[in-house]
Amino acid sequence: MTRTKDPQSAGLARLAGLIADETRAACLLALLDGRAWTAGELARHARVAASTVSEHLGKLVAGGLLAEERQGRHRYVRLADARVATLVEDLAAHVPPPAAGDPRPVRTLRESSAGSAMARGRTCYDHLAGRLGIALTDALTERGLLRQDTGFALTPAGLDWFAAAGIPLARAGRRPLVRACLDWTERRPHLAGVAGAALCRHALDSGWCERIGSERAVRVTPAGGRALSSLLGIAPDALR
Template sequence: MITPRFDILGQAISDASRTRMLCELMEGRAYTNKELASAAGITPQTATAHLRMLQDAGLVLAEKSGRCVYHRLASPEVAQALEQLAAIAPADSLYRNQQRKAGELATVRSCYDHLAGPLAVALTKAFLTRGMLVEDNGGYRAVTSDLWHRIGVVLPDRVGRQPFVRPCLDWTERQPHVAGPLGRQILNHGMDLGWLQRHAHKRGLLLTAPGRTAYDQILDFRPAEMASG
């Protein structure tokens, strides 16, 4: 019998600087050593050692592009596991300071490949209220609706081995938002149409005026409601 090496993973995430870098990577983008060092409040030299440990544990991958080396989470499964751990872990003062400085980060952000934060939680509630989603054996099941197409979601013709949509406990709101392929389609569609935009110099996403209008028209979803989650 093969025993999972939880001890290796535990050691990798046991340091606060490493967990802060992992939280930065949970946004879904790749970052350089220097960027991750700045996020964790450590020197690039120290960040190099931490990133090597995260790579050895299978949590992070390094990719060279030109003269720069970028680091990203190793897989969607890693992102999902970290998100669930984050939902039950206490937040430190660094995260709270970043949250205050980031402004829109607290309202609109991505968690790896899907939306997270108050906007994502509020959208999920809207899907349930309008019957687009139903709770099913502890998960979600998407129900055919013309509204899905309008927010960029194409429902599968048949049930696959992996769930098309699953509830994911939001690590700041402590309430579920949608993840899986459905969540990924919503995020990608919003980005493609300019409803959501990346901030140039800080974490998180920006919900644009066209995005607020679109969600309001499609889901009867008020901008004030979106802002408050």
């Protein structure tokens, strides 16, 4: 008896094959900062030749994981949409931490500092992650603004809080208002979705947070520490 192959399983295998390459995975993780990168920038980040990364980017664009933009002579790529960002972050969160005694290459002081900064606070596509993202999520939950008992949901008080803080929630489209995103460094969920993106955008636009270095790392400014302490009762020391 001949069985018809499931087209969904074939598609899933193709998708997994796209991600199952260390260079392509490095590019996808870098693009979680939500910005557009050139092939040269990604080549330097992944530590491969520009010609090598161009071939990989072509496969990711053809596979629908990246979108390509051209500006003059320059070619830029970015994650295709928020669903791709969710897929990459969720997969990263399932990577087990190194086992004790597991040999790893010696890291430079610069790499170690960058890793620590990313763990403290970073952008995950268009929302905040790391210890900063967890601190914000916990504070919203403790104040009854966000529910986590039956999945993430803003309470009426939470909707009022966003409005009072001057953070508009654009609910057009199919994207959920709030969504739990498993944090790959903290191994706990942080706030994503429309509300998470709006909070991140407001934090950066208002100067509560600022980007540092060329990675996704962000840090809370003194003004941001005061604002978040006033609005959510988060101790400034917990955000540094």
